[in-house]
């Protein structure tokens with residue numbers, strides 16, 4: 453007989469994937485008490501629990517995985533088409549805060565129990581994080597970078613994080629650390645911001661100063677890098693993570709630069725390709741009846757499909773060279789809605805040729821370590837926080853499974869689908 457304290461739940465899934473590359477375990481029960489996983493028992497032993505009659509949750513046709521971690525999102529962005537510049541011209545800062553909270557809840561319902569915000573205006577991500585942290589509403593754990601650091605007129609300059617020169621960059625990072633950021637994000641090249649000149653945004657000494665200052669303050673630093681030249685410019689700085697990770701300049705084919713990829717792998721730079729940032733636009737168009745497509749839709753579909761092909765090729769190549777992948781959606785950007793963002797990103801990783809066990813690790817145990825929260829989340833193990841997702845399909849058969857979320861537990865609480 454096994455005895456537990458009050459208010460236990462015993463969940464009996466069909467299979468359990470613990471978030472490492474280990475194979476599934478079957479015929480087990482995961483025992484929750486409060487916010488914690490207090491045990492994982494053989495199912496027959498769990499059936500014999502007598503004290504306090506644990507609530508029995510039969511999930512006999514569901515697949516249990518740890519709560520998912522999305523390392524690249526933008527809470528302040530709509531994810532329904534408009535660029536942030538347009539959103540900010542239409543909405544008050546108060547409305548953008550409400551949008552941020554709504555996005556966080558959409559992510560949670562989709563199984564994302566931890567997310568990292570990669571750039572925001574006016575303290576939106578910080579305030580949403582604090583509101584949830586204070587327990588006012590059940591939401592995902594949120595890590596923030598505040599405003600992304602960019603050069604004057606650089607990518608996402610509307611966030612307000614412009615800084616030029618070593619001193620200004622160090623000052624901005626110190627200022628943001630004072631405001632409570634969890635990591636530093638730096639825009640190392642141009643991206644999708646309208647009117648920003650292509651190419652790198654900073655000088656070599658500026659990249660280095662950002663990395664040195666972040667590390668001096670005990671913060672990790674990730675860089676947005678959308679060109680091959682950009683990757684070469686920052687690879688030796690000691691950065692911790694890279695977003696988008698493109699191995700090609702504008703109008704070029706991906707480079708198969710083994711030396712560069714192996715250097716990123718050796719340095720354990722955590723590589724987040726955000727395949728859904730534009731991939732979600734293809735999903736949106738696939739759902740739109742063809743007869744309703746405009747000429748712009750047709751040209752966008754062609755342009756984005758071509759870009760996606762290059763990105764898949766790049767990701768696969770870097771993976772084969774030993775680079776460590778972490779899953780991120782860029783939710784908020786264009787048509788990447790928080791309710792589908794990470795599921796689309798993981799599906800597209802499968803399309804890019806990444807093996808299914810690696811996809812699960814990239815969205816659970818590996819980012820937990822990267823974000824320094826692996827003492828609490830990222831794997832299903834006794835003593836960990838009870839962040840759990842039950843899927844209708846087996847994620848080792850198809851990555852479509854991540855879009856078939858049945859139930860989500862956040863710190864032991866069942867997420868109400870009506871939030």
Ligand SMILES: [Zn+2]
Nearest residue numbers: 524526570782
């Ligand atoms: Zn982004």
